[in-house]
Amino acid sequence: MQVFKAMLRIIRKRLPSAMIYIVVFVVISILVTNASTKDNKFEVTKLDICVFDEDDTPESRALTDFIGKINDIAEIENNRDVIIDSLYYKRVNYALIINKGYAEKLAAGETADLFGSYHLDESYSVVYMGQFLDEYITSVTAYLTMGKPIDEAISCTEETLSQHTDVDMLRVDKGGNSHYSVDFAGYFQYMPYILIAAIFTVICQVLVTMNKKDIRYRTNCSCMDSSKYTFQLIIGSGLFVIAVWFMLVIIGAVLNGEMYMGRAWYAVINSFIFSVVVTAMAVFVSSFEPKENVLNIITQVLSIGMSFLCGIFIPMEVLSDGVLSAARFLPAYWYVRANNMIADITPFSFNEVVQCYLIQLGFAVALILLTLLVRKVKYNSAAISTNVKKAVVSD
Amino acid sequence: MFMHILKYELKSGLRSKDMLIWLILFPILLGTVFKVGFGSIYEKTEKFNSIPIAVVEESENKAFRQVIENIGSAEQPFITASFTDREKAEKLLDDGEIEGIIFSGEKLRLTVKEKGLRETMLKSFVEQYSVREKIAMDAFETAPEKAQQVIESLTAETVSSCREIPVTQGNPDVYVQYFYNLIAMVAMFGCITGMTITSHRQADLSALGARSCCSPVPKSVSVLASLASSFLLQTVCMIICVTFLAFVLKVDFGDRLWLVYPTAIFGSILGVSFGFFIGSIARVNEKVKTAILMTTTMLLCFFSGLMVGNMKAVVAEKAPWFNNINPVAVISDCFYCLNIYEDYDRYFTKLITMAVTIVIFITLGIISSRRKKYASI
Numbered sequence: 001m002q003v004f005k006a007m008l009r010i011i012r013k014r015l016p017s018a019m020i021y022i023v024v025f026v027v028i029s030i031l032v033t034n035a036s037t038k039d040n041k042f043e044v045t046k047l048d049i050c051v052f053d054e055d056d057t058p059e060s061r062a063l064t065d066f067i068g069k070i071n072d073i074a075e076i077e078n079n080r081d082v083i084i085d086s087l088y089y090k091r092v093n094y095a096l097i098i099n100k101g102y103a104e105k106l107a108a109g110e111t112a113d114l115f116g117s118y119h120l121d122e123s124y125s126v127v128y129m130g131q132f133l134d135e136y137i138t139s140v141t142a143y144l145t146m147g148k149p150i151d152e153a154i155s156c157t158e159e160t161l162s163q164h165t166d167v168d169m170l171r172v173d174k175g176g177n178s179h180y181s182v183d184f185a186g187y188f189q190y191m192p193y194i195l196i197a198a199i200f201t202v203i204c205q206v207l208v209t210m211n212k213k214d215i216r217y218r219t220n221c222s223c224m225d226s227s228k229y230t231f232q233l234i235i236g237s238g239l240f241v242i243a244v245w246f247m248l249v250i251i252g253a254v255l256n257g258e259m260y261m262g263r264a265w266y267a268v269i270n271s272f273i274f275s276v277v278v279t280a281m282a283v284f285v286s287s288f289e290p291k292e293n294v295l296n297i298i299t300q301v302l303s304i305g306m307s308f309l310c311g312i313f314i315p316m317e318v319l320s321d322g323v324l325s326a327a328r329f330l331p332a333y334w335y336v337r338a339n340n341m342i343a344d345i346t347p348f349s350f351n352e353v354v355q356c357y358l359i360q361l362g363f364a365v366a367l368i369l370l371t372l373l374v375r376k377v378k379y380n381s382a383a384i385s386t387n388v389k390k391a392v393v394s395d
Numbered sequence: 396m397f398m399h400i401l402k403y404e405l406k407s408g409l410r411s412k413d414m415l416i417w418l419i420l421f422p423i424l425l426g427t428v429f430k431v432g433f434g435s436i437y438e439k440t441e442k443f444n445s446i447p448i449a450v451v452e453e454s455e456n457k458a459f460r461q462v463i464e465n466i467g468s469a470e471q472p473f474i475t476a477s478f479t480d481r482e483k484a485e486k487l488l489d490d491g492e493i494e495g496i497i498f499s500g501e502k503l504r505l506t507v508k509e510k511g512l513r514e515t516m517l518k519s520f521v522e523q524y525s526v527r528e529k530i531a532m533d534a535f536e537t538a539p540e541k542a543q544q545v546i547e548s549l550t551a552e553t554v555s556s557c558r559e560i561p562v563t564q565g566n567p568d569v570y571v572q573y574f575y576n577l578i579a580m581v582a583m584f585g586c587i588t589g590m591t592i593t594s595h596r597q598a599d600l601s602a603l604g605a606r607s608c609c610s611p612v613p614k615s616v617s618v619l620a621s622l623a624s625s626f627l628l629q630t631v632c633m634i635i636c637v638t639f640l641a642f643v644l645k646v647d648f649g650d651r652l653w654l655v656y657p658t659a660i661f662g663s664i665l666g667v668s669f670g671f672f673i674g675s676i677a678r679v680n681e682k683v684k685t686a687i688l689m690t691t692t693m694l695l696c697f698f699s700g701l702m703v704g705n706m707k708a709v710v711a712e713k714a715p716w717f718n719n720i721n722p723v724a725v726i727s728d729c730f731y732c733l734n735i736y737e738d739y740d741r742y743f744t745k746l747i748t749m750a751v752t753i754v755i756f757i758t759l760g761i762i763s764s765r766r767k768k769y770a771s772i
Binding site: 027088096135290313318 | 525704
């Protein structure tokens with residue numbers, strides 16, 4: 001086990017810089033979990049609407065209140081830049097201006113130019129609010145035509161528009177498992193990113209050190225079999241990975257506020273399997289002996305790229321089918337798929353979850369086999385002799 | 396002497412090929428992933444399109460059929476409906492071909508699969524029908540003599556009560572901001588080359604540093620020459636990066652693409668100076684320096700919204716000052732300003748922020764690395 005021991009020594013030496021990575025990524029994952037909240041409840045989508053009431057009459061205030069009952073009123077500064085930013089980043093879905101003279105025009109039965117809205121694009125919320133306002137005005141005018149005074153017309157309109165139609169759902173959602181809420185699933189959803197980013201940077205750097213010319217020549221001229229050597233590398237990295245994974249799982253329990261129970265254990269198993277895959281991936285990539293600086297960039301490409309393609313950063317349901325079918329060839333896809341099922345975002349099926357586990361393990365096995373192959377080809381005697389020749393020439 | 400060092404720094408920069416290649420490959424690979432991943436999300440989920448639904452007639456409801464057909468013939472219909480039977484409709488809904496099923500009979504019923512704005516719109520559409528019914532009933536009850544007039548006003552084509560005030564000519568697709576952040580990230584990756592400059596000047600970190608320390612050239616001259624060579628190499632990387640995004644992936648940067656280039660280059664200069672600054676003040680070995688640089692860059696990218704799309708807006712709400720000093724946010728904001736704003740005020744403010752930061756980084760870096768003597772290495 002000399003290789004294994006040497007590896008642990010290097011890991012210990014690298015611990016300070018490794019800790020910087022791990023701490024930062026843990027901070028990111030905590031922030032991410034707090035920043036993203038998805039709800040799984042049945043309710044009408046509420047828009048965030050800001051209203052700039054330039055008329056400021058009882059009529060316009062009544063309208064604002066009524067909008068606030070159906071949607072959420074967002075208070076933002078009446079400043080063009082702030083409004084544009086809020087609309088662009090969807091902090092506000094609709095910016096409505098009640099024009100001056102709204103009450104007078106309404107009483108007179110005029111319907112044109114009562115409102116203005118800051119318009120960024122033709123989104124669903126714009127169409128929806130446009131229809132809502134038209135409906136409101138049509139209804140108020142209808143009641144005015146019946147001869148009702150304006151305040152009564154407004155209250156009748158509100159009453160009429162508040163009727164509800166029951167909406168049936170095609171499939172009844174079980175409402176999620178109480179021990180594994182959708183919010184908490186977010187923590188596990190982001191875990192692959194953290195695992196890839198943090199583990200790659202540390203493990204690959206250690207492995208690259210192990211591959212340094214002098215160390216490698218010494219190992220190569222020993223009687224150790226190359227596959228044995230590779231296996232010890234995998235065990236060494238695996239040990240470190242499990243330590244990181246364990247830490248993340250404990251932090252998860254702290255964030256969740258309770259020990260894992262029931263279905264949450266499936267998620268824990270899922271993340272464990274994924275860390276095995278990441279280990280295999282790290283050993284595989286490092287057998288190509290990338291330079292350290294380059295390694296950082298490769299890590300970013302792998303972690304961010306996979307996170308975007310496999311539904312970690314943006315939810316799977318908005319990704320197109322083409323992307324998803326390509327993502328099937330990446331292990332993170334199966335991780336997220338299992339996680340979604342466990343969280344009841346997609347229908348839960350025990351068999352399918354196990355299937356996802358097995359596919360991930362399949363990736364790990366395939367990667368280990370590939371690593372053995374690459375190392376065998378690279379370090380067979382012919383390849384080494386050409387390398388040595390090259391090294392002699394360049395020295 | 397400046398030119399001499401510049402020449403050799405350029406040569407050595409060009410020869411460390413894998414770094415350059417990866418700096419160029421990085422945006423190409425991730426940009427492609429981004430484009431494939433959410434190139435069409437905006438069109439599909441944000442931008443308004445007719446909502447496909449199915450109508451299942453449980454009993455004869457001529458009036459409703461009339462309404463549906465009227466809507467279908469409009470120029471940009473709100474919904475596109477197909478009449479079908481229950482089983483087929485449920486299958487379509489389950490496959491995601493349609494957003495909802497309206498069962499028309501005595502009363503209208505709506506069945507949907509997901510919850511979202513489109514489903515809410517369908518709900519309000521169904522309600523609208525009963526709202527009109529109620530208004531008509533009220534009219535007959537309270538003022539039968541005016542009922543006809545009321546019904547006419549309900550069915551008449553009304554002018555929209557709302558006038559839309561367009562706020563920008565730019566590309567409103569919020570997903571483009573991922574590309575802004577990608578460019579900003581590539582620019583910030585220049586920090587690695589900036590950091591190598593310092594370790595090539597510190598005698599305790601590299602043999603090259605030891606050699607350059609005993610040469611008679613003033614440190615500031617040699618440092619500025621190396622910085623200049625990094626700037627030049629980064630400029631090439633950024634030009635390739637922006638060109639690839641704009642012309643191969645056809646990312647819409649608004650109508651001022653010619654200004655995107657200098658902004659990106661300026662950003663990469665900021666990245667190099669950032670690396671140079673950290674490299675000069677941190678008295679640790681290269682590995683720890685790299686760790687500090689990479690993690691800070693990732694954190695800054697995170698706060699600028701590379702991982703969670705609306706992070707910048709969250710920061711703007713909670714700690715607005717941070718967006719003004721976070722270099723990644725400043726760089727990506729510049730692209731945003733070029734796309735969305737018609738005037739240049741905010742864009743110039745951001746550029747000036749960048750310039751000031753660059754000057755501060757370089758000055759502090761030079762100050763902390765000058766007159767360093769190594770009695771023994």
